[in-house]
Amino acid sequence: AQSVAQPEDQVNVAEGNPLTVKCTYSVSGNPYLFWYVQYPNRGLQFLLKYITGDNLVKGSYGFEAEFNKSQTSFHLKKPSALVSDSALYFCAFRYSSASKIIFGSGTRLSIRP
Amino acid sequence: DTGVSQDPRHKITKRGQNVTFRCDPISEHNRLYWYRQTLGQGPEFLTYFQNEAQLEKSRLLSDRFSAERPKGSFSTLEIQRTEQGDSAMYLCASSLIGGSGNEQFFGPGTRLTVL
Numbered sequence: 001a002q003s004v005a006q007p008e009d010q011v012n013v014a015e016g017n018p019l020t021v022k023c024t025y026s027v028s029g030n031p032y033l034f035w036y037v038q039y040p041n042r043g044l045q046f047l048l049k050y051i052t053g054d055n056l057v058k059g060s061y062g063f064e065a066e067f068n069k070s071q072t073s074f075h076l077k078k079p080s081a082l083v084s085d086s087a088l089y090f091c092a093f094r095y096s097s098a099s100k101i102i103f104g105s106g107t108r109l110s111i112r113p
Numbered sequence: 114d115t116g117v118s119q120d121p122r123h124k125i126t127k128r129g130q131n132v133t134f135r136c137d138p139i140s141e142h143n144r145l146y147w148y149r150q151t152l153g154q155g156p157e158f159l160t161y162f163q164n165e166a167q168l169e170k171s172r173l174l175s176d177r178f179s180a181e182r183p184k185g186s187f188s189t190l191e192i193q194r195t196e197q198g199d200s201a202m203y204l205c206a207s208s209l210i211g212g213s214g215n216e217q218f219f220g221p222g223t224r225l226t227v228l
Contacts, residue, residue, distance in 0.1 A: 041221065042221055043219035044219040046217075090155050099161050099168075100146070100169065101156075101217060103156050106153075106154070
């Protein structure tokens with residue numbers, strides 16, 4: 001089945017340190033890849049997406065993601081974590097011709113002061 | 114607030130009761146989606162509309178679930194004869210074909226608890 005996997009349920013990082021949230025995909029063709037963030041009691045917020053072109057995609061709140069076709073990965077990164085980045089992060093994909101988004105299981109990011 | 118809104122935000126019901134949720138998409142968005150998110154999982158697609166036409170339904174959408182978008186604006190999701198397994202967050206999203214890269218904008222969700 002076509003899917004994305006987030007191998008870490010939780011990631012803990014100290015404020016100011018770089019962070020990485022991992023995502024690998026098992027999808028045929030050329031899907032659109034996404035990262036979404038979910039804060040408590042709020043809806044999902046779009047962070048960034050990869051369609052084609054430059055493998056490094058920049059998004060909201062200083063986040064970026066690197067598309068690596070050989071490793072089938074799309075890891076989310078930020079050079080310097082903030083406590084306010086603590087939230088639930090979802091990797092996801094959809095096909096350009098389809099509308100539904102397929103989400104990973106999520107990674108809880110916790111930034112300690 | 115011009116984002117996607119959902120009502121109610123929380124619903125507690127007893128098993129066997131019917132519930133209905135409402136979603137108001139971003140104005141002029143022609144696509145509307147419903148997803149379900151259970152604890153510890155990512156959202157799962159349920160169904161989507163383009164204007165008033167329901168174009169795709171997931172196998173997750175059992176016979177007890179029905180969704181409508183009668184005038185191509187707001188949508189309702191009804192669950193009949195609720196079961197404890199229906200307890201989840203129900204998310205609505207909307208998008209504009211050809212606009213903002215077809216990105217889906219999500220509402221805050223309706224949390225359903227079935228006792």
